[in-house]
Amino acid sequence: MAQRVAVNDSSASKRPSRVRVAVRLRPYVDKQDEKAEGPCVRGLGPQSLEIINWRNATETLQYQFDVFHGENSTQQEVFLSSVKPIVPHILSGQNASVFAYGPTGAGKTHTMLGSQEQPGVIPRAVREVFQLVRNHEKDQDEWKFSVGMSYLEIYNEKVLDLLSPSSQDLPIREDKDKNIIIPGLTQTPLSSFSDFHAHFVPASLKRTTASTKLNQRSSRSHAILLIKVVKCQRVPPHRRQTGKLYLVDLAGSEDNRRTGNQGIRLKESGAINLSLFTLSKVVDRLNAGAGGRVPYRDSKLTRLLQDSLGGSAHSVTIANIAPEYKDYFDTFTALNFAAKSKNIVNKPFVRETVLTSTAAGKRVREEQDAGGSAExxxxxxxxxxxxxxxxxxxxxxxxxxxxxxxxxxxxxxxxxxxxxxxxxxxxxxxxxxxxxxxxxxxxxxxxxxxxxxxxxxxxxxxxxxxxxxxxxxxxxxxxxxxxxxxxxxxxxxxxxxxxxxxxxxxxxxxxxxxxxxxxxxxxxxxxxxxxxxxxxxxxxxxGGEENWESRLDSSLLEQSKMKILQTLNSGSIKELKSLQLIGDKKAKLILGWREINGDFTQVEDLKKLEVITDKRFSSFIKANILSVMGK
Known part of the structure; x- marks a missing residue:
């Protein structure tokens, strides 16, 4: 019976990857403000910028980031320099995430969605995924790929499925492998970019938006698009790698005195600001280090971003800021958040399972970390x-x-x-x-x-x-x-x-x-x-003598070894565990080795397993031979 055993790529497992941070400056919207005071932010180069010091207008504060996109930057430039480098990781079984951060009206939704003439990060990233899949299928015939999508929003601390609007508040869970999952979330298979476009556009129109004094179409929820790529091997050992791409458009922090929010808008604003405040606390705790509790569970947003901040994903943060003086403190806060985010280190790893054939068939998947665990x-x-x-x-x-x-x-x-x-x-x-x-x-x-x-x-x-x-x-x-x-x-x-x-x-x-x-x-x-x-x-x-084999009859000794070898080559997990000094973990390793390399030609081939040292093999062969002879 077929069984999937989860393994990690030990060579690439838990390799540190710092969160990349890009800052994008929105062009002037209020021309009157431009004529009066000029911008409060100015770019100094492709990676640096400065902002007026609010304590002393004659001084400036300088920031250094991975990329700085000025007010004249295009959607293509933002995608190529900040997002495209991390997309290929999902085709090798790793996770990646991109999220836009900033105050309301700073251009986050424009950066992520764009327009029909200037598509943003989301359509360009999905198109890139399908392009990479086509290239890999041409070059690697032994692999087949499948792509799927899920789309949700967090509105007033409720997780709502945008692909199935009739659904209620969905729970957030964590499986035994520490992966964040949402039971009941719709997963739609995709065959092409046009297929994605047909599902995504209607779902985007269902996202909760409203008009405020600062923005005619203000996002009232955090939107998260999940693109999942599954890569399956057509031939034994039938490896299976799963990668996920999270594309997050955050709602902006709001000053209710400026937005004029009342009633339901005020409640929405409170939920948005609270989740962003928790996000800031998570970043502060990760920067502080020295252990301690990271408050991921304090909000639905940080719970879903747990893999992106301090987790196992290749992450990119695009901080959107405005140049007007009236947005100075919002811009200053966004720059400080971006500066702290670039110090966070994630540890991505390959999520892979191997299909093995066993007679037991009832044992479930087991995630094996680099070291494993004792029985x-x-x-x-x-x-x-x-x-x-x-x-x-x-x-x-x-x-x-x-x-x-x-x-x-x-x-x-x-x-x-x-x-x-x-x-x-x-x-x-x-x-x-x-x-x-x-x-x-x-x-x-x-x-x-x-x-x-x-x-x-x-x-x-x-x-x-x-x-x-x-x-x-x-x-x-x-x-x-x-x-x-x-x-x-x-x-x-x-x-x-x-x-x-x-x-x-x-x-x-x-x-x-x-x-x-x-x-x-x-x-x-x-x-x-x-x-x-x-x-x-x-x-x-x-067990104290080394020449114990010389005391045994050679024909009986060889016959006992053949019985052990027969069990190694044809035994199920239960039969392998009946051997002395073979537990559940070693039995599964023997099955995996057998699937890849074929039958053992001799009992000594068992030492080719990394966990079987010469000393352990000597104890194994001695115990099993004497046990067989005693029967």
Whole structure:
């Protein structure tokens, strides 16, 4: 079954990108003011300007920005220098945003929309998107593209869908990947620029506007256009990249004494000024640094712009200002906001998913950051318990218990994420288990000495038998397919989590010879004890020896590796996780590697995964081979 796993491009992930700031000076509208006092703002170059110091008219304050567009600048110049450079990012799975800021009547809507003769940023940016899509489809046959749009306004702190005017106030949510989403917002697919124009123009006319003393068609809401580009790979591994372009036309701040707002206009003005004030607080907090809460949630506007300011988008701010003296303080405020905005640093990254084929099919998408995350503690405890408990398909008794090595591996795995106090208890448990292993080894040595003594006493009988029998009996002491030792266990529960208490290994009772027993009965009893696996403790499974493979039969060793290799090449996530030391994350990485590179040719290919070091691979192969042989 198909499954999409979200990944990040680690090479380009979280690469800093400063917010670019452009300032555009509107031409004179009030000719009478021009003749009386002249402009209060003057450009000094392609990146700098100055404004009269209101405290001292003989002085000026100078500002430096990325771009300064004078009063004679054209719509094309604004687009080419400020907006066009960030548009290609959305075709590679990254986000970008452009928003116009400034006081009412400063020309924000003209900059973003323009006119039929002089189209603004929005129509030019959308046309550029379709042009880039056509070029990429010609050059890259393995990729297919789809473009869609959404259009909304924030009016009186309500999110309204302009493509579906009948909808009510829409909620703003944040998904598990920290992406801002609006459930219920209309998403319209687009096939061409003319298709976009047919949807956008009627929706723009539905935006809330009104006449004030300063502007005949004043925007009473913040309008946000979202262009979404999805790039899908036609061939395996079917990568999918999603990029979004936010084009924002903000409503202007208003001085109600000058605009003459009353009634509903006054309420609208209050909502606009409050959201812009919150926007200014967000910028101040981002510039202050040193952590702390950024007040994104204090308004709907800043919540939607969370990705554009201090988030993961390539952002451009176009501050629109007016040259008249009567707009001096509004212009001064806009310039200060623009100066603070250019210090904000975003961290864009590629949003990509990879389609993998799994038998489970019910697991959902998982966003994997550059470092990943540890498995939950309760999951580790469950896996540890599962390793200790016998399979329901196996009979009860000594053959159904885990081996000493399985217990130690389970305990060491549980120690990785346990609290300090519980970890010390587990360390004591491991030490006690190793001590018990040593006692069993000494018991085996005692049994071997008794066997040698009996062989000497019954030498006459053994001479008549096959001379290789003693060699086979001696070799059987190191068999790996013997049933494991029976050990008792107890589980203690704490307030926070289950902790396995020290294991109790049942003592092998020493063999006591009765005077009435004959030598032949003694020899048969010792051979019976050996065949029942009581000398199995002679094989050192504590994990401390490097030549453990030399103790195993080569054919059995190769057969075990083939079983592990078969599971790596054909196993589902559930089957991969049944391997020792393989969790959910490593299982998905193995599936992804298999989709891209094909089957593993040998078990050692597992080390090609970045998370599998030589040390981890050694532990993995040892644990799984001994586990397979113990079955």
């Amino acid at each position: 939950p503690q309760n999951k580790k405890l469950k896996e540890g318990k599962r390793a200790e408990q016998p399979s329901p398909t196996q009979p009860h008794g000594p053959a159904a218990d885990s081996t000493v090595l399985d217990r130690l591996l389970a305990l060491e795995k549980m120690m990785l994420g346990t609290p300090e106090k519980d970890r010390l208890n587990l360390l004591k448990t491991v030490a006690q288990s190793r001590k018990e292993i040593q006692m069993l080894k000494e018991k085996q040595k005692e049994l071997e000495e008794k066997a040698d003594l009996l062989n000497k006493l019954t030498g006459d009988q053994s001479d008549a038998k096959d001379p290789t029998e003693d060699a086979r009996a001696s070799k059987s002491l190191f068999r790996t397919d013997l049933p494991p030792l029976h050990r008792k266990q107890s589980v203690a529960k704490s307030k926070k989590q289950a902790v396995v208490t020290p294991l109790q290994v049942s003592q092998v009772q020493p063999m006591v010879c009765k005077p009435s027993q004959t030598l032949e009965k003694k020899r048969k009893r010792i051979q019976s004890e050996i065949s029942e696996g009581k000398e199995n403790s002679g094989l050192d499974v504590s």
